[in-house]
Amino acid sequence: LERFKGITIAMYACYDANGEISTEAVKQLARHYVGLGVTGLYVGGSTGEGMLQSVEERKLVLEAVMEEVGGELTIIVHVGAAATKDSVELAKHAEVVGADAISAVPAIYYRLSPASVERHWQAMIDSTSLPFIIYHIPQTTGFQLSTELLKRMAAQEQVIGVKISSESTFELQQFKAAGGPEFLVLNGPDEQYLAGRSIGADGGIGGTYGVMPELFVKIEQCFREGKMKEALEWQNRVNEVITGLLALPSLYGGCKAILKLRGLDIGEPRLPLLPIPSEAMDEVARLNEKILG
Ligand code: NGF
Secondary structure (H helix, E strand, O other): OHHHOEEEEEOOOOEOOOOOEOHHHHHHHHHHOOOOOOOEEEEOOOOOOHHHOOHHHHHHHHHHHHHHHEOOEEEEEEOOOOOHHHHHHHHHHHHHHOOOEEEEOOOOOOOOOHHHHHHHHHHHHHHOOOOEEEEEOHHHHOOOOOHHHHHHHHOOOOEEEEEEOOOOHHHHHHHHHHHOOOOEEEEOOHHHHHHHHHOOOOEEEEOOHHHOHHHHHHHHHHHHOOOHHHHHHHHHHHHHHHHHHHOOOOHHHHHHHHHHHOOOOOOOOOOOOOOOOHHHHHHHHHHHHHHHO
16 A cells, blocks of 8 residues: 555646647656655546546546656546546546556535435445545535545545545544554645644645645655655645735646746636636745745
């Protein structure tokens, strides 16, 4: 399970000037993250705008990632969708192209019972032999994962962990206790990376890592070496940037604008996620400077 621990970047969606998937930009961005000390990439999640893309587009993105960095970075693919059928199709595709693991939120839109979510996840698990990572993000899905359901899921060898994007570190600790020592718990809120690690997370998956991977790698290294004071200094620096990013019209738009300033053009987010207006570009430039330090 070591290959899933540490820093996993939730990769941004990459579009061309017409808003279509750019496999070239996907490859460029994926390559950009090799050699920095990060563990891997989380493809097609919240940050990756998977929910705003068709099944065919999501397959194209994953194929480009695998072609470029498969074997060099651990690739976890988010296959969550509104319909179980689509998730199963994406899960099977993930296995064919050689991804390391699949992951999924509960199905979105309908208010679902735990039994329904369990069937949804189980269908994906049964359709492949890939490891499965539960994606818990109740603030967007409205589904509160109980420790009972987590325990039932974790009892299967194929279910290796949970990515927890709720902001409660207590819940994170409870999930770790419920899943057992071998069950991976991956921190979601980037602004609480160190807190999550301190209370039992094995690493994290985050959307702001992609504009400052080196800083998150520093937090992780310091934590591993027991240098907690230094780790906190890095976390505080990261949090100043996140505070600025969250004040922009859109978080992912802001991250993409920062990458563009550095010469990596991956387009704008897809609507309904907003692009960054030109009047906010001074702030984007300030945040970029802050990261580069
Ligand atoms: O986007 C959210 C919503 N959380 C992400 C992360 O937990 C999920 C987090 O990185 C994710 O990255 C993904 O699935 O792609 C935040 O963007 C970050 O902490 C800033 O608040 O909660």
